Amino acid sequence: MAIKYGSPFLFQDVDEYIDPVIDNVLEKNVKGVEGRQVIMLGDKEVHYDPNFKLFLNTKLSNPKYSPAWIVFENLNVLILHTVTLKGLEDQLLSVIMGFEKRELEEQRERLIQETSDNKKLLKNLGDSLLRELATSTGNMLDNTELVETLEETKLKSTEVSLGGVCYAVDIDKLRDGYRPAAKRGAILFFVLTDMALVNSMYQYSLASYLKVFDMSLRKARPDSSLIKRLENIINTLTYNVYNYGCTGKRHEFGITLRPSVLSSLCFFFLLLPQWYDLDAPEQAPFPMQYRKNLSAFQKLLLLRCFRVDRVFRGVTDYVTVIMGEK
Numbered sequence: 001m002a003i004k005y006g007s008p009f010l011f012q013d014v015d016e017y018i019d020p021v022i023d024n025v026l027e028k029n030v031k032g033v034e035g036r037q038v039i040m041l042g043d044k045e046v047h048y049d050p051n052f053k054l055f056l057n058t059k060l061s062n063p064k065y066s067p068a069w070i071v072f073e074n075l076n077v078l079i080l081h082t083v084t085l086k087g088l089e090d091q092l093l094s095v096i097m098g099f100e101k102r103e104l105e106e107q108r109e110r111l112i113q114e115t116s117d118n119k120k121l122l123k124n125l126g127d128s129l130l131r132e133l134a135t136s137t138g139n140m141l142d143n144t145e146l147v148e149t150l151e152e153t154k155l156k157s158t159e160v161s162l163g164g165v166c167y168a169v170d171i172d173k174l175r176d177g178y179r180p181a182a183k184r185g186a187i188l189f190f191v192l193t194d195m196a197l198v199n200s201m202y203q204y205s206l207a208s209y210l211k212v213f214d215m216s217l218r219k220a221r222p223d224s225s226l227i228k229r230l231e232n233i234i235n236t237l238t239y240n241v242y243n244y245g246c247t248g249k250r251h252e253f254g255i256t257l258r259p260s261v262l263s264s265l266c267f268f269f270l271l272l273p274q275w276y277d278l279d280a281p282e283q284a285p286f287p288m289q290y291r292k293n294l295s296a297f298q299k300l301l302l303l304r305c306f307r308v309d310r311v312f313r314g315v316t317d318y319v320t321v322i323m324g325e326k
Contacts, residue, residue: 003039006049014058025054083206085186092213093182096233097175099217108171115168177226181233185213188241195245202245209244216240238323281307282314296321 002009003025018026021042030037030048037048097105189209195202216237223229278284282303285291294302296318303314 003041003052004047004049006051008053008055010055010057012057014056018056022054083189085190088189088206089179089182089186092185093175093179095210095213096178096182096217099214100178100229101174104171104174108168108175111168111171178230181230181237184234185237188237192241192245204245209241212240212244213237235324280310280313282310282317 001007023029024040030039032038033045037050038045039048040046094105097108189204189206192202192204192209195204217233219240220229220232220236223232275281275284275286282299286294286299286302290299290302300311300314300318304311
């Protein structure tokens with residue numbers, strides 16, 4: 001129906017396999033039959049409206065298609081919307097500035113627009129100057145219009161290069177003060193998206209994440225000190241993202257060790273039966289030199305070797321030590 005009536009059509013979440021039935025559409029293999037345009041869709045001949053547009057959307061960051069699809073790319077427009085860490089960081093920084101320093105962010109946006117307009121003006125002045133030079137006859141110094149155009153171009157160029165750049169530098173310095181929070185936000189988003197490698201049930205969109213980010217900015221405790229304010233934003237955001245990632249699913253923690261590591265640690269079981277037999281060994285001090293020589297994560301690995309039943313509690317304690325009681 002979309003092909004017949006010229007409506008746009010979207011295939012969403014396309015994987016690397018594309019059904020050959022739409023090959024003629026991708027190739028734009030349109031034929032004229034009895035004064036009308038038709039296209040073969042599978043084994044059916046369908047009326048083709050030139051206003052028809054087909055969009056294919058995929059979540060794959062680097063899809064690999066068949067050689068035939070590579071040929072189709074020459075006939076279609078390929079747009080890459082992959083989110084990068086740096087790009088998302090800049091986007092989140094704009095969100096933060098819009099919340100914390102709205103007037104400053106609005107000034108920055110106006111400056112960007114003015115810079116763009118000035119560049120267009122300079123281009124027009126340059127084109128005008130070239131036309132005057134090409135059509136000028138006689139002594140150029142006697143050409144009043146040419147001299148005025150040259151002076152205007154020179155003046156405008158100086159104004160754009162000095163005024164806009166200096167002001168932009170000042171704004172960027174103020175914005176960079178809030179960049180640590182934006183960087184943490186970008187990292188947390190990619191941590192969430194990588195959870196899909198653990199289980200396909202973990203799927204998070206950027207739009208929904210931005211809502212969590214905005215909520216965190218509003219809930220973070222205000223403070224006149226920038227350093228303290230950033231700390232509040234980062235802590236609140238980390239906590240909210242954790243809760244967001246845990247929504248609707250109970251998490252069970254487990255750590256897998258290679259057999260070689262397990263065998264090398266067997267002596268620990270033989271030497272420390274008293275620690276192993278405790279009801280809550282993860283809360284008891286490690287005996288001998290292990291109390292000082294092992295990090296919190298290494299102690300967790302040992303707990304996994306000998307008391308699997310206490311791993312959940314051990315992981316909870318580990319997260320508390322690393323990230324805080326909250």
